[in-house]
Amino acid sequence: MQFTVADLEREPIQFSVALPPAPAQGSIDFGEEAQQVGDLASEGRVEVLHEHRGPKEIVSDIRLKGSFRGAFEAPCARCVEPVRHELSGEFDLLFRPPGVDSLGSEHAISTPETEIGYYENGGLALEDVLREQVLLSLPARTLCQPDCKGLCPRCGQNRNEIACDCDSGPSDPRWEALAGLSNRIKS
Numbered sequence: 575m576q577f578t579v580a581d582l583e584r585e586p587i588q589f590s591v592a593l594p595p596a597p598a599q600g601s602i603d604f605g606e607e608a609q610q611v612g613d614l615a616s617e618g619r620v621e622v623l624h625e626h627r628g629p630k631e632i633v634s635d636i637r638l639k640g641s642f643r644g645a646f647e648a649p650c651a652r653c654v655e656p657v658r659h660e661l662s663g664e665f666d667l668l669f670r671p672p673g674v675d676s677l678g679s680e681h682a683i684s685t686p687e688t689e690i691g692y693y694e695n696g697g698l699a700l701e702d703v704l705r706e707q708v709l710l711s712l713p714a715r716t717l718c719q720p721d722c723k724g725l726c727p728r729c730g731q732n733r734n735e736i737a738c739d740c741d742s743g744p745s746d747p748r749w750e751a752l753a754g755l756s757n758r759i760k761s
Contacts, residue, residue, distance in 0.1 A: 577620045578697035579634050586621035589640070589700065602705045607648065608712055609656065614644035616704055623668075636669040636698050642707055648716040652724030653732050661711045667703065669693040 575591060594601050595610035604610060618640015625633040643662035650657050669691045723733035728740040 575700040576697050577636065577638075577700065579622055579636065579693075580696065582620060582622040582636065583634075586619055588617075588619050590617040591615070591700070593701070593704070600701075602701050602708075604646070604705060604708065607709055608659075609647045611645040611647055611658065614642060614704065614708070616640055616642040616700070618665075620698075633670060636693055637667070638669065638698065638700075638703060639666045640664070642704055644708070646708065646712070648712055650718040650722055651715050652722040653718060653734055654725070655718050655732065655734075657716045657718050659712060659716075661708060663707060663711050665703070665707050667691060669698055 575589060577587060581587065592613040592615050593610075594613055596603055602610065602614065618638065620636065620638050623635045623637050625635055627633060641662065641664045643660075646659050646661055647656035648659060649655070670693070672692045672694055718734070725731065726733055726738045726740050729738050731738040
């Protein structure tokens with residue numbers, strides 16, 4: 575769903591969508607980070623805000639305020655098995671045309687400026703915003719269980735399901751100096 579400044583100049587747009595999981599048309603590709611399970615529901619309001627920067631300079635910002643909710647699967651960081659996450663969130667975002675804030679040289683930005691995005695070609699795609707919001711809502715590290723044993727580095731078996739017979743292999747001689755350290759340290 576594309577929101578253009580030209581459309582928003584006429585009136586704000588209320589939206590309510592349910593995006594299907596990939597590979598359906600209109601779905602969002604989350605890459606390897608997540609897999610959508612069921613519809614991704616989102617609703618909200620989009621409007622254009624005019625920022626006056628002088629007598630003749632008016633910047634058309636797009637404000638997107640809304641919410642999302644949906645079920646996703648992300649791979650476990652150790653065994654790569656899918657882990658289900660029920661995600662929901664709210665957002666209130668501001669987007670500006672590209673280049674409007676450039677001063678020609680590098681400068682420090684304030685905290686509020688870090689929350690401003692930029693739109694291109696006179697508009698903004700809701701799917702791009704939702705993709706970013708979902709990926710930001712996922713935990714930084716997903717584990718299927720706190721004590722996940724992961725995959726065997728030799729045969730690739732999931733150690734949570736099968737105890738493989740792979741030996742631990744030769745140790746790296748660079749670590750031999752630390753081998754008995756735990757026995758020498760007193761509690």
